[in-house]
Amino acid sequence: MTGDTSKAAGIPGTRSLLPLGGVLAAMAVSLTGTRISVVALPWFVLVTTGSATRTGLVAFCEMAPYVLVKAFTGPLVDRIGPRAVSWTTDLASGTAAAAIPLLHALHLMTFPLLLVLVAVIGAARGPGDLAKEVMVPEAAERGRVPLERATGLAGVTERLASTVGLAVGGSLVALLGPLAGLAVNAGCFALGSVIIKLVLPRGMGHAVDDAPVRAGDAEPGYWRRFGEGFAFLRGELLLLTVIVMVGITNLLDAAFSSVLIPVWARQSGNGPTAIGLMGSAMGAAAVGGSLIAAVVAHRLRRRVVVLAGFLLAGAPRFLILAFDAPLGMVVAVFAVSGFGAGFVNPVLGAVLVERVPRRMLGRVNALGDSLAWAGIPLGGLIAGAVVTGVGLVPVLLACGAAYFLTTNLAGLRPEWREIDRTRGRGAVQSHSREVASPSGAQAAK
Template sequence: MATAPAQIASPAPQKLPHPLKNRNFVLWWTGATLSLLGDQFYIVALPWLVLELTGSAVAMGMVSMCAGIPRAVLMLMGGAVADRISPRKLMMITATCRAILVGAIGCLLWAGHLAIWHMYLLATGFGIADAFAMPSAPAMMRSLVEPQQLPAANSVWQSTALLAGVAAPSPAGLIMKSLGAAWAFLLDSFSFLFLIGALWKLPDFIAAKPGAPKPSVLSSIKEGLSYVVNDRPLRALLLVAAVLNLFLAGPLSIGLAYMAKKRFSSPVSFGVWISSVAAGTLMGMLLAGVIRMKRRGLALVGATSILGLLTSIVGFIPGLIPVAALLAIMGCLSGFTNVQIQAWFQQRVDRAVLGRVASLMMLAAFGLMPLSMAGAGAAVSWSAQGMFMIAGVAVSVVSVFGALQRDVRAIE
């Protein structure tokens, strides 16, 4: 009698180790973290020094504009350049330029020759560097770990960045007070050496094939735009990310400060609320690195829908602690969503266009932020409750739109 052939069970997919066991990722993460800690000296010293030089909030706004305008204008070009050459080399170049700029400011301040126009040049230089470095970072991350490791890798990095932003500015301020503002800039300049050294030791990845003809930068930008337009899930999630930044950045920054001032007349209450958002965001980022998503599309639109609902009721919740608890939940949903979106698009997008797609996502975030701040400032003077209600409804509507897209629901 003939026997049926034995059924050979397909091997289970190999479980990859955590990115923190990946030598290249750990090397980059260590260098980037030390550089990020040094950046806290710059973040604290820059506005303080501008106010010392001028005593004018208008000058502080001018410094922000000097950084923001070239960052937004050149962001798409930065993504195209990141795809044409090595992201690693581009990050090394921008880190070197930043180190020179910050070091020069420290030396000028030390010598007593610093003028406000130097600060305008510094901010402009940083804005230009941001436009090229920021799209390079996701492409660099994609070359360090396997696609399945990207959620955990993004969770580690974004959580580290959040912790540095929460914990480091106060010690940086104390060191600046003890040693002087010049040392703050010099220490930041020195910290870039850790990032440059880490990048120096990492392997290279070049998106373009050797010997292949390279299109013009303008053609590369058009190719990146066409890639996003023709990818329906990517296009829908880019819209969701843009709406989240547009309707949450301004209300949470300006709206919460306004509510704290009107209700409690104390900056302490505002600090408690901001800390609640940060703590919740950190928790969401950590959860995103641990939880393995099977229906990521449904989870993302569900999380953003709930986030929109909670945003719409912020202005109606009385008391300090209830609002803080609500903000912690919102931060958790926001942190979870941001990590998952970042990891998904890094997994999905072809490496050859990853820099350009990343530049579009960052342009949606940073390009819309001034509009978000301006809109929130105008709306909060009309009604804080109305502002949060409009923002929440907008986020929920876009989330429902995403949920209605079959390709978005099918995202794994």
């Protein structure tokens, strides 16, 4: 008898690449839809209201629920399992996204109703994104793919989705209008839900057994699980430093993508096509950077890779728009920034997974992501108000300077030296605890 007996037995060490391929495919279609919406939704608000402040408010109403709900979903993902969370929340996001063009076509859409719908999308997206991230290490282990390579491939997927999504979004908005982009976004969420529900192997994506419970003790409840994740994260100075730094850069990136770029595109006369072109150039270069990182990142000094990546990915994008450069030069700078950005997430993702026990990955990842994303809802809101008050160019210059200082000052902190030692320490911490578990590894980022 021939065949993959380990797969038949449900052993996590199977060589099949279907689990990792399925998770990455679901991530790809969902993220592609989200990136299409990044172009379509702000443009829809700008052309219908003409207000940068309202554009920022829409971004706030999507991202605030995203961050808040994601922060408190971690224990549920660990308890219920990421698979069920992923496909149900993607279905909810798709339904809310489809309602926007439908209600607008029926002349029933109002601005308050739009805020409610984007809030629903954000609230469902948070747990859905978390659940997919949590399944990556399990999928890697089942296929015997090195962790840094798996997180690198996840980074490639994210960058490729950004490239395709922004290009498609810019083209759709230019040719058919923003509502066409929002309809495609809804379809992408639905497809991601189907992939997770029907394509992944049946034994994958279920909850991981928690720490052993002594006889007579009650099973840990929600708040105890949440507190365990919080206590663990509080004791990890390296992770906290990374989270604070990424939190500030995420705020600046949110302001950039949701308000500053659309306002620049409108004021410069380049329009939504330029947004798609710039995003595609950055995304394509980031795919290349992520592919290289997936192959060689485990051989390089992590601190140098991360800081150099941020140096290229951050301030240059803001400054080139502030100097009113030709579109060709803008696209070139975005491509260089994308290449640098491609190296950052594979390394930081591997560091997180290595330092966190598998059974706690959902709750720690949720808290870490939520803290890192806490500024994103404010980015568009603040940028919209400030641009209205002082103009676009001063805001671009201030944001570029803030990005440069944040990433370089964080890299000087002493705990950043641990990032080059995490590989050996984390491999023991994250795997030795879980291989001993009779249920095997289940979850992860």
